[in-house]
Amino acid sequence: MKKIKIGLIGAGNIANTHLDSYSRVEGAEIYAICDINPERLQETADKFGIERRYTDVDTMLAECPELDAADVCVWNCNHASCSIKALNAGLHVLCEKPMAYNAQEAEEMIEAAKKNNKLLMIGFVLRFGDEAKIAKDFIDKDYLGEIYFSKAQYVRRHGNPGGWFANKELSGGGPVIDLGVHVIDLTRYLMGSPKPVSVYAVTFDKLGKRDHLQTNVGWMPKGASEKDVCTVEDFGSALIRYDNGAVTHLETSYSLNGESSGNKILYGTKGGLDLSKGVKIYSEYNDFLADIDIKTDNYKKSGNMFDLEMAHFVDCVANGTECRAKAEDGLVVMKILDAIYESARTGHEVVIE
Template sequence: MTVSKTIRVGIIGSGGIARAHAAAYKTMDHVEIAAVADVVPGKAQQFIDRDELKDAQPFEDHRELLALDLDGVSICTPNKAHHRTAVDALEAGKHVLLEKPMSVTLDEAIDMVQTSKRTGSMLSIGFQPRYDPNMDIVRNIVQSGRLGSVYYVETGGGRRRGMPGGTFISKELAGAGAMADIGCYSLDMALNALGYPKPLTVSAYTSNLFGTNPRYHREAERFDVEDFGVALVRLEGGIALNFKISWAMHMDTLGATMFLGSEGGLKVTPAGVGPWSGVWDGKVGSITLFHDLLGHHTESPIPVKEHSINLFHEKVRDFVAAIREGRGAPIPGEQILYNQAIIDGVLRSSELKREVEIALP
């Protein structure tokens, strides 16, 4: 009987999201968490002790971790450190599972993708909602041609109240707010269904009226990112994308995701209830196909697949499988580069108060 090679991984950053990565790795046979790095003295060791990673080595400098014999790394640092850490890891010959958002700026994202191509090291981005089987249903319908020529897409979501704190609300550490935190999920859902067309221009507006108000946020004095944004994005192929996102608002929803085509339309709602629901970091609630049948306006509900898949664990599991099988990145940086380009365009357009073009190599 063939014994599988043990895949050795490191975790860079030891916050809450790193614990989710560690929990996923620990469920897998022939996977060893060999090291943890965090710039805060003592924090990596605390992580190792708390999560009972008895064979893992602690480091304060991620470059020392990368000097070990590792197959891959999970990068779970604040957004600001994504670029440098990922490039260092790729240069060191390690495959990379990078938490979302991909980067702070578009130039950083481009550099990461180019480094991955040059070194041959895999760069996969952490968008676990892709592993909901209902996302495949949505993509298959859109890709099948059943909608005809798709000309308009509306995506995004809003929480009535759902603003995080800590590193998420600092422009210096996060680069962006709601756009980077949950907006990137909405963009991936729509762009992946479309086949990731290239974005061309963005005209956007953002605000932070809730985050900077002490009535709504306990860290209002240090809140300097956006908590709301809306944008019209022109995509290759004559498609208009209406993108909207909110961490907080006086409304129950910003509406469903919809795809309008010449032969049909598709409406997709997120699952979940309560003030933190209404965005695409969870599961699909309903899928409805709108079309004409025998001259009649017809609505066809598409059965939603009920499942108990741990989407986060599946993301990490697929990364390990890709390393083991020598295949490409499950969610390649080359795709998410377009996602990051839109977020970058939204922030630039909002600041300049005009439409901006997206320039990609």
């Protein structure tokens, strides 16, 4: 079987996660890697035994015409430029979330994919988790009825990663674009991908990075330091309205004086579905309120969600399988994210065209 030759663009934390997953995907060959940071490049390339290594994407693309695909794992501000270069070089692309810095860049990426007739997949990894798969199956079989409201929550009590994540010029924003993106996409996907029509949102930057705290925050880019700027929000909340009348309430933070939590709940006319811890369904049986805890112990054998995401990307490239995390969905989410920041800035509801 011919292996798909993949070039990694970016050699940081998430690139390491992707590389680890690709090592378990039959049909994937990591052919080359690039990063503008030579130390990160060397460290990651050594760890995964990748010989072709470059400090810029143009040289990698020019010197590796054998590549079939690129996997873009760089700062948010460089998602569009790196993806468009790879697409124009004739490669299929998997781009990490958020799809881009803003919706306009996302549109340019889709244009490049169309022009070159190549796949552009977005790293909406939660779509590939077992919980999402189980939930989708129950929803498709109409256990929830009409879903009219969802809670999309991704709250960290103390989790500003610092480094480029905290620098708006490089990241585009804080928890809204970094964490909110995951739960906005997941809830919208499970609600049947409705079209967003408007957003009312607030953001706050009250607490900052809180470098004085004596605890680690996790997911810090290597080289992040207390001297790094913090120009992003630390909390965001939004009401997202869809064209079918359904509404999602987003709540997301890097810093908040409250419990860290990740509630993802869908409310329908026949039942509710809670994905916060495993999968739970709220319903009625024989005229009693009843909760059903779905036993997923054996089902869990399907693998970790990054393995499933990478395997799906390789399958799409190799076999033309229909992509489950399309760029068009990435663009819709970018429009919602843009509207959240615009609404928070102006204090008004923002209509999405």
